[in-house]
Amino acid sequence: MASASSPPAGGVETFRRTLAVLGFRGVGKSSLLSSLLGRDFSEDYEPTVVATHRHTLTMKGGRVRFDLKIVDTAGQDEFSTIPTEASLGVHGYILVFDVTSRTSFEKLRHINDKLLEAIGADAVPRVVVANKSDLRPDSAQQVSDAEGRELAALIGCKLVETSARTSENVEHLFETILRQVEARTGLLDDDPAPAPKPGRICAVL
Numbered sequence: 001m002a003s004a005s006s007p008p009a010g011g012v013e014t015f016r017r018t019l020a021v022l023g024f025r026g027v028g029k030s031s032l033l034s035s036l037l038g039r040d041f042s043e044d045y046e047p048t049v050v051a052t053h054r055h056t057l058t059m060k061g062g063r064v065r066f067d068l069k070i071v072d073t074a075g076q077d078e079f080s081t082i083p084t085e086a087s088l089g090v091h092g093y094i095l096v097f098d099v100t101s102r103t104s105f106e107k108l109r110h111i112n113d114k115l116l117e118a119i120g121a122d123a124v125p126r127v128v129v130a131n132k133s134d135l136r137p138d139s140a141q142q143v144s145d146a147e148g149r150e151l152a153a154l155i156g157c158k159l160v161e162t163s164a165r166t167s168e169n170v171e172h173l174f175e176t177i178l179r180q181v182e183a184r185t186g187l188l189d190d191d192p193a194p195a196p197k198p199g200r201i202c203a204v205l
Contacts, residue, residue, distance in 0.1 A: 022082070025074070027097055029075075054070075092124070095112060095157070097130060097131065099132050127159075127176050129162055130162070131164060145161075
């Protein structure tokens with residue numbers, strides 16, 4: 001686990017954590033990161049190779065600060081190889097599908113299997129993300145809420161529903177994966193998780 005700095009006079013502890021975002025192409029991985037970083041949403045799809053972003057997230061009422069390194073990966077499928085940047089030294093994974101893309105949903109289980117194979121582990125902190133929730137009332141939806149919950153339960157993860165366009169639950173997503181990462185350390189055990197917007201998270205662990 002990455003090291004923490006000594007708490008300064010104000011009592012804030014800083015921890016360095018690395019996260020990786022995986023999913024089929026076009027699911028909105030980069031858009032989720034842009035939303036987290038406060039950048040404007042773009043309708044244009046630009047394929048990603050591998051990009052690294054930095055962000056600071058504060059939890060426990062400002063007493064714990066996470067300096068995050070977030071690896072944004074190219075779109076994967078069952079034939080892809082998990083890049084080295086997303087398999088070495090990573091503390092937690094965000095697995096994204098698009099509720100308007102049946103293909104992205106069906107590929108996610110294969111991506112999860114490839115991930116576990118690459119890191120040589122049966123389990124690792126992960127969160128499944130149903131992105132583009134703002135399009136749910138639209139006829140474009142191809143994956144039901146129940147199917148998302150079933151997939152998350154099948155691979156032993158929590159499910160968070162997000163919208164990169166509206167920033168709905170984006171910060172909550174990153175708080176959720178950090179809670180999964182720190183479940184082993186107990187760092188956030190006494191920090192009650194804030195409630196997401198109604199109907200937008202399903203705990204299935």
